[in-house]
Amino acid sequence: MDFHNGYFVKKCEKIESLSALKLQVCNLIREEFNIECDDDEKVLNQFHEFVNEVSAIDLNEKRMLLIKKINQNINLKELIFNSFKDTILDLLGPDLLVQKNCNIVIQMPNDNNPSELHRDAPGNSPYEIVLWIPLVDCFKTKAMYLVDYKSTLELYDDLEKNLDWEQFERKSIKKSSCIPVKFGEALFFSTAVLHGSHINKETETRISLNIRFKNIFSPSGLKNQLQFFEKFLISDFVEMGSSLELKKLIVQNEKYEG
Amino acid sequence: MKAKNIKSFYSCIDTYYAAPSPEQHDVINTMAKRENGKIIFYGAEDYFVAHTQPFILPKLKRTRNIDGVIFFTLNQFCYGESFNLKLLIDILKLNISVHFAREALSIQNLNDLKTKHLDLLAYYQATFKKCYL
Numbered sequence: 079m080d081f082h083n084g085y086f087v088k089k090c091e092k093i094e095s096l097s098a099l100k101l102q103v104c105n106l107i108r109e110e111f112n113i114e115c116d117d118d119e120k121v122l123n124q125f126h127e128f129v130n131e132v133s134a135i136d137l138n139e140k141r142m143l144l145i146k147k148i149n150q151n152i153n154l155k156e157l158i159f160n161s162f163k164d165t166i167l168d169l170l171g172p173d174l175l176v177q178k179n180c181n182i183v184i185q186m187p188n189d190n191n192p193s194e195l196h197r198d199a200p201g202n203s204p205y206e207i208v209l210w211i212p213l214v215d216c217f218k219t220k221a222m223y224l225v226d227y228k229s230t231l232e233l234y235d236d237l238e239k240n241l242d243w244e245q246f247e248r249k250s251i252k253k254s255s256c257i258p259v260k261f262g263e264a265l266f267f268s269t270a271v272l273h274g275s276h277i278n279k280e281t282e283t284r285i286s287l288n289i290r291f292k293n294i295f296s297p298s299g300l301k302n303q304l305q306f307f308e309k310f311l312i313s314d315f316v317e318m319g320s321s322l323e324l325k326k327l328i329v330q331n332e333k334y335e336g
Numbered sequence: 337m338k339a340k341n342i343k344s345f346y347s348c349i350d351t352y353y354a355a356p357s358p359e360q361h362d363v364i365n366t367m368a369k370r371e372n373g374k375i376i377f378y379g380a381e382d383y384f385v386a387h388t389q390p391f392i393l394p395k396l397k398r399t400r401n402i403d404g405v406i407f408f409t410l411n412q413f414c415y416g417e418s419f420n421l422k423l424l425i426d427i428l429k430l431n432i433s434v435h436f437a438r439e440a441l442s443i444q445n446l447n448d449l450k451t452k453h454l455d456l457l458a459y460y461q462a463t464f465k466k467c468y469l
Binding site: 203294296297304305312317320327328 | 459461462
């Protein structure tokens with residue numbers, strides 16, 4: 079796969095997994111917001127119409143509760159991994175950590191709190207991969223924007239010289255592209271590239287998930303690896319290596335009968 | 337005499353970590369409560385030798401009625417030339433559980449260590465064996 083831009087869009091390898099995930103999220107949204115509508119697409123894309131009577135404070139509370147419920151009740155990590163297994167394994171190898179909590183973002187039309195321009199590294203490790211998975215078709219301002227890797231580096235060089243954040247933002251947005259991603263696809267991107275979202279000026283709500291995977295042994299970011307990630311997949315090869323070392327140390331030390 | 341079912345923990349803060357002792361104690365206390373216990377004694381390694389952790393094992397050996405020891409962070413086992421697995425094993429052999437507050441990680445006994453050893457090793461490798469930052 080071509081990663082020189084720092085990102086690529088990949089079609090799902092197992093649509094059943096992603097569809098199951100979408101259905102479960104949709105049902106939890108129905109439950110949390112008392113939405114009586116059988117059409118999944120409508121529930122997700124027109125979410126803002128179903129909640130337009132809800133106050134901003136209540137909406138935020140319910141949204142936080144929804145995120146909690148989604149993480150507790152849906153096997154998100156497994157479903158996402160199964161949907162993009164080959165690509166994740168190709169990028170990171172067979173010994174994987176996964177972010178403990180999957181993020182769920184709901185961006186309604188004209189919500190004036192979009193995700194500001196930023197990059198995840200070095201807080202997050204540059205060896206992590208981010209999967210951004212929309213549950214609806216995303217295009218134009220309903221999508222995310224990214225700045226390619228080469229431009230990101232140039233922009234940071236410029237920022238370090240001038241220390242002018244507003245100019246940095248203007249130039250970054252100019253260099254950025256909104257990446258269309260349909261349901262059934264994922265945007266894979268490096269934590270080293272600048273990204274964010276504009277105010278959603280389309281007529282539909284964007285509902286998306288994002289989660290990070292990392293090889294267990296690759297250098298961590300500034301975040302504590304054990305706080306942020308959990309073990310997801312370990313090869314027999316690494317399992318064997320690590321248990322041999324431990325056994326040797328315990329036995330060396332006397333009569334442990336484990 | 338210990339109160340029934342309430343575990344007694346020894347608290348060991350990180351001498352090298354920038355957070356002041358009261359902040360570290362807060363995090364350690366939270367972990368003690370989560371593990372159904374409380375902090376009975378506390379201490380720390382000397383700044384000049386903390387990377388070799390010479391203090392804690394003898395201290396635990398001579399402190400009675402301790403169920404577990406709570407370190408502020410797993411980093412305390414990573415400041416030497418390699419991960420201090422030997423100390424971890426030695427503490428567990430005293431039938432004292434080992435906990436890391438910042439990482440919310442507990443190792444109850446040697447069998448538990450078998451399942452969590454790779455997490456510790458990988459943490460050391462990923463956090464302390466890098467040079468890009």
